Amino acid sequence: MTYVICEPCIDVKDHICAEVCPVECIHPMRHVDPNEYEEVEQLYIDPEECIDCHVCVPECPVEAIYVDDEVPEEWEHFIQINADYFQE
Numbered sequence: 187m188t189y190v191i192c193e194p195c196i197d198v199k200d201h202i203c204a205e206v207c208p209v210e211c212i213h214p215m216r217h218v219d220p221n222e223y224e225e226v227e228q229l230y231i232d233p234e235e236c237i238d239c240h241v242c243v244p245e246c247p248v249e250a251i252y253v254d255d256e257v258p259e260e261w262e263h264f265i266q267i268n269a270d271y272f273q274e
């Protein structure tokens with residue numbers, strides 16, 4: 187299981203979730219890689235590192251974060267989009 191960031195994050199990207207994640211698995215982190223942070227359209231959750239703690243979910247102002255088996259159908263491709271970010 188993992189958590190997934192979906193479409194509502196696009197162009198919002200306010201970094202709040204990355205600041206509360208206890209294992210720092212939401213990337214790119216603004217303070218670590220500011221150039222990459224500026225370039226991406228959304229943030230992504232590393233499915234290998236996420237510990238399913240749910241802490242990020244209520245912090246998101248646009249309800250972009252879901253556990254993978256509850257991702258709304260229209261955003262299911264974001265499961266792969268999040269995973270692919272970490273393959274680069």
Ligand code: SF4
Pocket residue numbers: 189206207208209210211212231235236237238239240241242243
């Ligand atoms: S569920 Fe927990 S570990 Fe996973 S991305 Fe959110 S805050 Fe980080």
Ligand code: SF4
Pocket residue numbers: 191194195196198199200201202203204229245246247248249250251
């Ligand atoms: S809190 Fe929500 S909108 Fe903000 S960066 Fe995280 S997923 Fe995107």
